[in-house]
Amino acid sequence: MSEKIKRIGVLTSGGDAPGMNAAVRAVVRTAGYHDIKVFGINRGYDGLINGDIIPLNRGNVANIIHRGGTFLKTARSDDFRTIEGRKKAFETLNAYDIEGLVVVGGNGTYTGANLLCKEYDIKVVGIPGTIDNDIYGTDFTIGFDTAINTAVEAVDKIRDTADSHNRLFFIEVMGRHSGYIALHTAIGSGASAVFIPEHDVDLGKFVENLKKAGRRNKLFNLVIIAEGNKNGGAYELSKKVKDMYPEIDAKATIIGHLQRGGSPTANDRVLASQLGYEAVNALLKNISNHALGLVSNELKLTSFEDAISLRKDPEKNMIEMAEILSM
Ligand code: F6P
Numbered sequence: 001m002s003e004k005i006k007r008i009g010v011l012t013s014g015g016d017a018p019g020m021n022a023a024v025r026a027v028v029r030t031a032g033y034h035d036i037k038v039f040g041i042n043r044g045y046d047g048l049i050n051g052d053i054i055p056l057n058r059g060n061v062a063n064i065i066h067r068g069g070t071f072l073k074t075a076r077s078d079d080f081r082t083i084e085g086r087k088k089a090f091e092t093l094n095a096y097d098i099e100g101l102v103v104v105g106g107n108g109t110y111t112g113a114n115l116l117c118k119e120y121d122i123k124v125v126g127i128p129g130t131i132d133n134d135i136y137g138t139d140f141t142i143g144f145d146t147a148i149n150t151a152v153e154a155v156d157k158i159r160d161t162a163d164s165h166n167r168l169f170f171i172e173v174m175g176r177h178s179g180y181i182a183l184h185t186a187i188g189s190g191a192s193a194v195f196i197p198e199h200d201v202d203l204g205k206f207v208e209n210l211k212k213a214g215r216r217n218k219l220f221n222l223v224i225i226a227e228g229n230k231n232g233g234a235y236e237l238s239k240k241v242k243d244m245y246p247e248i249d250a251k252a253t254i255i256g257h258l259q260r261g262g263s264p265t266a267n268d269r270v271l272a273s274q275l276g277y278e279a280v281n282a283l284l285k286n287i288s289n290h291a292l293g294l295v296s297n298e299l300k301l302t303s304f305e306d307a308i309s310l311r312k313d314p315e316k317n318m319i320e321m322a323e324i325l326s327m
Contacts, residue, residue: 005123005283007037009053009098012070013044013077013105013112016260017129017143019268020070023104025061026276032058034284039096043073044105045080045112048089053096065269068146068262074105080112083119090120099123100283102276104142106130107308110291114304117289125282126291126304127275131260134178136310137302138293142275145267147174147259148184154255155189159222165249166219168210168241172234172254175226181259182226183314183322192221192326195237197228198313203237207245213327274299 010027012020024040031038040060042052054060064071079085093101100123103113113124128135131147151173162169171191175181179196186194192210195201210221225234232240234252241250264272275292278299282292291307293300 005036005100005286007039007096007098008100008102008280008283009039009041009048009093009096010056010072010102011041011044011047011104012072012074012129013103013109014074015106015130016070016074017131017141018068018146018260018262018264019142019272020074020104020129021061021064021067022264022269022272023127023129023142023276024056024070024072025065026273027102027280028056028061029058030277030280034280036280039098040072044075044109045077045085045089046075047073048092049077049079049085051092051095053092066263068264076108077112086112086116086119089116090122093122100125100288102127102279102283104129106132106135106141110135110304110307114289114308117304123283123286123288125279125287126307127272127279128291128293129272131181132175132178133180134175134312135291135293135307136312137291137295137300137307139295140271142268142272143260143264144180145265145271146262147181148188149265150259150262151181151185151255152188154258155185155191155222155224158253159189162220162222168221168223168238168248168250170223170225170234170238170250170252172225172227172252174256174259176228178228179226179314182224182229183318186224187318187322187325189222189224190325191224192218193223194225194322194326195223195229195231196226196314196319197230199319200230203231203240204244207241207248209327
């Protein structure tokens with residue numbers, strides 16, 4: 001039987017997501033319970049390459065469960081994409097006798113972890129932390145729930161002014177490659193339409209529908225656009241509409257990084273706690289090169305390879321439902 005793991009590292013990488021602190025807290029406290037020493041790696045893989053490491057104990061992670069951002073800081077590391085960078089990172093792990101690593105992040109984070117596992121003898125498990133919710137192998141990623149709550153709150157405010165002026169608003173939310181934030185924000189805010197990369201909407205047809213609705217006395221409209229929408233962002237679409245129909249008073253708003261900040265919702269804190277706890281349990285079982293997730297509320301392990309290469313898209317029936325409920 002192999003020996004029990006004694007020293008682990010934890011890092012957050014890629015775009016920050018509310019709930020990352022709760023995940024790190026859960027890792028540290030679960031590890032402490034099992035007498036495993038934990039090292040916090042600052043600024044993601046860059047910290048691993050540069051040896052920017054701090055010991056963590058129960059006390060260091062007190063009073064952070066409610067905080068947005070990540071106290072370990074984060075980065076998108078270019079150096080870790082290189083063979084030399086990963087070699088340096090492994091040297092740091094060796095210098096600290098770190099036998100297992102928990103990485104919290106999205107697709108880029110898992111891609112790095114997958115390479116590290118293949119090239120070196122190190123156990124790595126991943127926790128999905130990104131507001132985009134675009135990670136295969138989990139129903140929800142840490143930060144998504146907070147981000148859509150923030151976006152819905154912002155859209156509610158725009159609704160007031162849109163209603164007062166009888167305006168059409170194009171509101172752009174985050175999601176470089178994915179429409180999850182846009183779709184859920186649209187459903188949650190009762191928007192008139194949603195434009196996402198996974199589903200094409202004809203702009204001309206959409207405006208004709210708006211006009212028909214206008215005749216039924218629907219005088220203002222909110223349209224949610226995913227950042228990665230193929231036929232343009234909020235400013236582009238509002239300009240197109242104004243060019244085609246000068247009588248329509250169309251405005252554009254980009255919610256932007258507002259969606260990445262703020263105190264995590266209870267759902268994100270609970271999800272982060274569950275996954276942080278299970279990440280340490282996985283390392284104790286000598287599991288490596290896998291990401292953790294919750295699917296239908298059950299713990300699921302997905303190889304990094306699958307998590308990176310398989311796409312998770314918003315369910316078709318949710319897109320259809322958003323359309324039916326919108327007009
Ligand atoms: O965290 C994911 C994400 O928020 C995407 O939706 C967005 O496109 C991207 O990060 C922005 O990243 P950055 O802050 O590095 O520009």
